[in-house]
Amino acid sequence: MSDKLKIGFYWCASCGGCEVSVLDIDEMILEVVELADIVFWPCAMDPKYEDLRAMEDGSLDVVFINGSIRSKENEEMAKLLREKSKKVVAYGSCSSIGGLFGLGNLYSREELLEYGYNTPSTDKGGVIPVENSKVPEGELHLPPLQHHVRPLDEVIEVDIYLPGCPPLPNQLKEGLPLILQGKVGKYDLVSQKSVCDQCPLEREEKRIPRLYPIQEKMLDPESCILDQGVLCMGPATAGMCEAPCPSVGHPCIGCNGPVRGVKDQGARMASALASVLGAEGEERMDESELKDVVNSVRDPTGSFYRFSLPKSYFRYKRRDIHG
Amino acid sequence: MTSFEPKIIVFLCNWCSYGGGDLAGVNREQYPPNVLGIKVMCSSRITPEHIMESFMDGADGVLVTGCHPGDCHYIDGNYKTFRKMDMVSRMFEDLGINPGRLRLEWISSAEGNKFARVMREMTQLVRELGPLELKEEV
Numbered sequence: 001m002s003d004k005l006k007i008g009f010y011w012c013a014s015c016g017g018c019e020v021s022v023l024d025i026d027e028m029i030l031e032v033v034e035l036a037d038i039v040f041w042p043c044a045m046d047p048k049y050e051d052l053r054a055m056e057d058g059s060l061d062v063v064f065i066n067g068s069i070r071s072k073e074n075e076e077m078a079k080l081l082r083e084k085s086k087k088v089v090a091y092g093s094c095s096s097i098g099g100l101f102g103l104g105n106l107y108s109r110e111e112l113l114e115y116g117y118n119t120p121s122t123d124k125g126g127v128i129p130v131e132n133s134k135v136p137e138g139e140l141h142l143p144p145l146q147h148h149v150r151p152l153d154e155v156i157e158v159d160i161y162l163p164g165c166p167p168l169p170n171q172l173k174e175g176l177p178l179i180l181q182g183k184v185g186k187y188d189l190v191s192q193k194s195v196c197d198q199c200p201l202e203r204e205e206k207r208i209p210r211l212y213p214i215q216e217k218m219l220d221p222e223s224c225i226l227d228q229g230v231l232c233m234g235p236a237t238a239g240m241c242e243a244p245c246p247s248v249g250h251p252c253i254g255c256n257g258p259v260r261g262v263k264d265q266g267a268r269m270a271s272a273l274a275s276v277l278g279a280e281g282e283e284r285m286d287e288s289e290l291k292d293v294v295n296s297v298r299d300p301t302g303s304f305y306r307f308s309l310p311k312s313y314f315r316y317k318r319r320d321i322h323g
Numbered sequence: 324m325t326s327f328e329p330k331i332i333v334f335l336c337n338w339c340s341y342g343g344g345d346l347a348g349v350n351r352e353q354y355p356p357n358v359l360g361i362k363v364m365c366s367s368r369i370t371p372e373h374i375m376e377s378f379m380d381g382a383d384g385v386l387v388t389g390c391h392p393g394d395c396h397y398i399d400g401n402y403k404t405f406r407k408m409d410m411v412s413r414m415f416e417d418l419g420i421n422p423g424r425l426r427l428e429w430i431s432s433a434e435g436n437k438f439a440r441v442m443r444e445m446t447q448l449v450r451e452l453g454p455l456e457l458k459e460e461v
Contacts, residue, residue, distance in 0.1 A: 106417060266414060267371035274407035275367075282402055283393050290392075294406040301417035313375035318419040318457055 005061040005180055008040030009091075010081055012074035013101055013149065014067025018092040019043040021166035022064075025173055035180050036061070049077070052084060060085040062179060066166075068094040068101050068310065069150040073143035082156040089160045089179060095152035096163040096190075097257035097265075098310025102149045103302065105309050105316035109147050148316040149309075162189045164240060165255035165307060171240050190260040195234040195252045199243040203227060209279040210296040214251065225251045226276070231303055236262075236269035257308045264312045266304035273297060329383040329449040331358045333442070334373070336366045338396040340388035342432025352439035355446040358386070365389070367400035371411045374425065379457065384424045384449035386441070391429040401429070421452055 011019060023029060039060065040047050063085040069075050082088055090096040098105075104112055117126040131144045152158055160179060164171055171189070178184045196203070203224040212229045219225060225232040225246055233254030234246060245252050258265035278293055279285075285293075297303075305312055335341040341362050347354065363369060366389030377385050387408060389401040408427040415422050428441050 264372055264375060267375060267411075270371045270407055270410040270414070274403045274410065277406055278399075278402055282399070287392075290402070290405055291409065294409040297410060300410045301414045304414070313372070313379055314418045314420065314457075317417070320419055320421045320424075320452075320455055321416070 005036035006039045006059065007036045007180070008038065008060050008063040008081070008085065009043065010040065010063060010065050010077060011043060012065060012067030012078060012095065012152070013070035014092070014094055015100075016043065018066035018094070018166045021092075021164075021168075021172070024166075024169045025176070026169070028173055028176075032176060032180070035177070049080075052080060055084050057083050058086050062087045062089060064089045064091040064162075065095050065152055066092040068099050069146070069152060069155050070101065070104075071143040071145050075146070075155050076143075078152060078155050087159045087179075087182075088152075088156060089162055090152045090158045091162050092167055093163045093165040093255055093257055093307050095158075096161045096311075097308045098149055098151045099165065099307055100255075102151075102309040102311075103306065105148050106301065107317065109145050113145070151311050154310075159186060160184055160189060161187055163238065163255075163257045168241050168244070170242060187260050189240065191238040191240045191256070192260045193239050194259055195237045195239040195241065195243050195246070195256070198239045198241075199224070199234055199246045199252075201225065201246055207278055207280065208276050210293050211277070211298070212296070213298065219249055221249045225249075231273075231297065233265075233269060233304070233306075235272040236265050236304070253306055254304070255307050257311070265308040266301070266312055269304040270300060327450060327454055329357050329446060329454070330381060331384040331386060331445055331449055332377045332382045333358045333360045333386045333388065334366065334369045335360050335362050336389040336396075336401075337362055337364045339390035339394065339432050340366075340428075340430040340438070343388075343430040343434045343438040346432060346435030347438040348435075350435045352435055354439040354442035357446045357449075358442050365395070365397050365400040366404040367397070367407070369404065369407075371407060371414075374411060378420070378424070378455060383452070383455045384426070384445060386426050386428065386445050388428050388430045388438075388441075391431055394431065420455070423448055423452055424455060 040052060063081045065088060093099045113128050117128045129142055131142055133140050162175060175189050201224045202222055204227055208229055211231050214230050217228060217230050219228055230251050232251035234252040237252055237254045238256040238259040240256055262268055335344055366387055369387050374385050389404050392401060395401040412422040412425050415425060426445055430438050
């Protein structure tokens, strides 16, 4: 037996991008393989769940789990991997903060299934998958969807968070060796600084009269995107990424989630935006004009919580509004 | 009839609305005891997190009060509050929380009767809406 570490990768409700991002570190993967044996990686190898179940508890050293918890299978596998592994890393935004799929929490599970399988844009009269179904070849079982998308730490205990959609090579090159050597704490890989802090664009301290949809603005590539009146999530987003999007003229969409220690990214963004928005001479405006300015922030829920809804205060759509 | 007594958190700005509340007391204005006041230096100190935390901790309604537009002790704090509250109430609608549970009101320190009236109205409205049930579903 080698004394190398044993590591594993697993995907829950995930797009697969995180799995690919592991290879973004290029030749450094060789260093990782030198430190550790990858013993479980359904995306790249062909292990069976039975093999994992047969392993002794705690026999894996580190497991990187990406994707959020959407189905019962996700939850079961997360719990199983927790038993088998000494350390669990929430890899990527989905498992750390819920991720893009978390926006599904603005609808009920039934509404989503109906929309996905039974609307004119798909197949009108389509078949909604159920847990058990009989086909000529026998009986089929599907893992049932749960009511909501949840981040990994609502199901199992997480040892290290590594958000990012997906985590970028610079994060991994710095973080992976530290994780494998056991040198990082729970939140050490979540930045305390925002994307704005690392953004190379020029920010003037000025008020923003109103926001515009990005397609209505010709953006100056040198100056702050928010200053120019296009919503950029930079102020409320953790900046481990070194601001690649604003650097090339695209507003930050908030994929890293909130900075370390902040619970609710959307709330922070609303605060940040409220204090910079507003035209000069607002004291002469009446209420409807003031409202007009703030209404230029379109879809605050969808924009501010694009990646972090399952880890916000409310987490999913509640049923307080009747009729 | 139900015996539901709503819990309402009221954030009062130090310079206007708290004075309004004082005046309501001096004038012996009647208002229900369901409101729990918290004094802050300025209404713009209230972040969306305070409001959400209040609801998660069992409040049925949250009322944010501040100086009238143009009267803010800190020049433009209440404009910030206005924008913040507008975004938050739209977020609440999307998140299935009745926006009626959240209210922004301008109360000056001369408006003791308005203070009492707003407290009565808010308590009445939240009583009709019923308790905020944030039942956990898995």
